[in-house]
Amino acid sequence: MKNRICGTVILCVFAICFPLARAVDVKVGDVLPLWNEGCLDIHHINTGRGESSLIIMPDGTTMLVDAGAINVKGRSLMESVPDDSREPGEWIARYIKRATAAMPGRSLNYMLLTHFHSDHMGKHTKDSKDAPAGGYKLVGITEVAEFVPFEKIMDRGWPDYDFPAPQKAPEVLNYRKFLDWQIANKGLVAEGFKVGVKDQIVLRNNPAKYPDFEIRNLAASGVVWTGTGSETRNHFPDPKTLKPGAIIENNCSIAFRLTYGAFDYFSGGDLSVAGMEFPATAEPWMDIERPVALVTGAVDVMKANHHGYRDANSAFFLGTLRPRVIVIDTWHVAQPSANSYHLMRSGKTWPGARDIFITNQTEAARLATQIDRKGPPPGHVVIRVSPGGAEYRVYVIEEESESGRVKSVHGPYKSR
Helix, strand or coil, X not given: CCEECCCCCEECCCEECCCCCCEECCCCCCECECCCCCCEEEEECCCCCCCCEEEECCCCCEEEEXXXXXCCCCCCECCCCCCCCCCHHHHHHHHHHHHCCCCCCCCEEEEECCCCCHHHXXXXXXXXXXXXXXXXXXXXXXXXXXXXXXXXXXXXXXXXXXXXXXCCCHHHHHHHHHHHHHHHHHCCEEEECCCCCCCXXXXXXXXXXXXXXXXXXXXXXXXEECCCCCCEEECCCCHHHCCCCCCXXXXXXXXXXXXXXXXXXEECCCCCECCCCCHHHCCHHXXXXXXXXXXXXXXXXXXXXXXXXXXXXXHHHHHHHCCCEEEECCCECCCCCHXXXXXXXXXXXXXXXXXXXXXXXXXXXXXXXXCCCCCCCCCEEEEEEXXXXXXXXXXXXXXXXXXXXXXXEEEEXXXX
């Protein structure tokens, strides 16, 4: 895809661009031009402390998927990027502001929380800042909202937060205080994620102009779309028939498929195969990846499940989606794991070329996993789909500063 550059380019992190007749390619060292009308941007934001993705839809509708914040240090954890002078939630908010600088309004149209773990929502500590009002701590999602308000937030638990058991983790209780105050005082709308539908997350600004854009809700809390209409089925047994803790939080993650013309993108939080590590004790219902893969089908780009960890991205799942591009969001030295990474690279898993982008790569992970040193560098990974969805490029953006400069360019790739 070509990017249109205006006569005057503002270089204060991302380049602000306006359509003109002349188009030029983005090169390594350039500041990535901002989103243009008709394009689809998917930004995988690298803070080194959790997972977060910003989606800018063809008409300018915006959605943030997760805002992780692990606010502790350890030998097995990656360093904060750009640095630890700010909390991850603030780094995410600053990235959003830069990426949307040419767009009207300050709010994000949608906030989607895939599941209730700190690397996706934030975990507060005794040193976490207090919100100015509301009695909650500012961390992850709750901190992002201090800088970039949300219009609507969706998660898998609203309004009862009782599946598979009452959610009592400190990060969930803090999040619920945040919701209560934001709903009462800021007009925030909260909804439970509705599996099977394609009309919960929609274009807000000019939907009639882009009839070939949709987001299909595939799964949440073990409920999976059947592939017919908006019908769903329960993949998990009744929790009352299982031992406490048998249904793990990761497998309750929200999954969706985004389609724009011929382009398809999959995101599924931390979906995994709960019995993948210990097959002898596995039961069919523990594999949530399989039913989700069957209704997802082939895609152009997928965000790897569970950060490319060893209990996710099975051969069946990868072979069904057959992605041309995989993005792995990482924050731990065990991500990606060797078995998952090798399945992603192997032509035996599915035939054809593929490129794997890893947001953060420690030397230890490189050595243990044998990550291809000739592959893409770490950084913010931006998928930019051309108007109409026929092709896309991938840009890796500098993560050690807020320069917005391009470290590598990949593509164009032709959508399926």
